[in-house]
Amino acid sequence: MSTIQIVTNYKQVPDSSMILLVEGIVQRLTGNPYFNIPPERLVVFNTLKDDFQxxxxxxxxxxxxDTLNKNRSKLNLALFMEDLALDLNxxxxGDREKLATTGFTLVKEPERHKQPGKPTGFAISYGVSSGEVVLSVxxxxxxxxxxxxxxxxPPAEAHPSNWKSVASTSRKVLVEGLTRGAEYQFCCAYQGTDGKPIYCxxxxxxxx
Structure with missing residues (x-):
C-alpha cells in the first residue's frame, strides 16, 4: 500500500476557507492528465460544495x-473530500509531484537531513487494569x-528490534494483555526518515 501523501481530513478547515479550497481542487482536477476522475464525480463535488455554501x-x-444544517453539509463535503483524496493517492x-497538482494539501514531511537522537524521558506506569502499562517518551x-x-x-532475543512492538504517531501508548507477576523489559525508539530506529x-x- 502506498504511503498517504496528501491530507485526507478536512473537517476542521474553517468554514470561510472551505469554499475556496474546494473550488481550487475542482479547477485543478478538471482535465488533469495524471488522474482518472469521471466528470460526474466532480459534478457531485460541486453539488456538495454548493449545498454547504x-x-x-x-x-x-x-x-x-440552520447551524445544524450547515454542519451536516460540511461533514458530507469533508467525507467526500476524504474519499477523493485517498483515491488520488x-x-x-503516493507520487508527491503529481499530487501537488490536485489542490489538496500535501502531508508535511520531516526534514530529511535531520535524524532523531536517542529517546529521552522514557517512562512506564501501570494501567487501570491488571496486565496493563502505559509507555511514554x-x-x-x-x-x-x-x-x-x-x-x-529474560528476553529470548537480546535486541529490541526482535521484541513485540507497537508503532504509534503518539508519544504515549497503552499495552495490554501482559502476564501478572512476570517481569518484562520495555524500551522505545524514535524512527526518522531514514527508517532506522534509535532505541533507548x-x-x-x-x-x-
Whole structure:
C-alpha cells in the first residue's frame, strides 16, 4: 500500500476557507492528465460544495437548525473530500509531484537531513487494569513515529528490534494483555526518515 501523501481530513478547515479550497481542487482536477476522475464525480463535488455554501449563508445570523444544517453539509463535503483524496493517492501511488497538482494539501514531511537522537524521558506506569502499562517518551519533531517494544524477561532475543512492538504517531501508548507477576523489559525508539530506529536503554518492570 502506498504511503498517504496528501491530507485526507478536512473537517476542521474553517468554514470561510472551505469554499475556496474546494473550488481550487475542482479547477485543478478538471482535465488533469495524471488522474482518472469521471466528470460526474466532480459534478457531485460541486453539488456538495454548493449545498454547504447555501447552508453556510443561512447559518450566519440564523437559527440553531440552520447551524445544524450547515454542519451536516460540511461533514458530507469533508467525507467526500476524504474519499477523493485517498483515491488520488492510490492512483499515483503516493507520487508527491503529481499530487501537488490536485489542490489538496500535501502531508508535511520531516526534514530529511535531520535524524532523531536517542529517546529521552522514557517512562512506564501501570494501567487501570491488571496486565496493563502505559509507555511514554518525550516528543521528538524529527521522528516520523514512535516505536514501543517489550518482552518477558529474560528476553529470548537480546535486541529490541526482535521484541513485540507497537508503532504509534503518539508519544504515549497503552499495552495490554501482559502476564501478572512476570517481569518484562520495555524500551522505545524514535524512527526518522531514514527508517532506522534509535532505541533507548531497556527498563525492567514487574507486572502487578
Amino acid at each position: 447555501v447552508n453556510l449563508g443561512k447559518s450566519q445570523g440564523g437559527s440553531k437548525v 492510490i492512483q499515483v501511488k 518525550d516528543s521528538c519533531s524529527d521522528s516520523k513515529f514512535y516505536l514501543f517494544c517489550y518482552t518477558i524477561d 536503554d531497556p527498563v525492567k518492570v514487574l507486572m502487578l
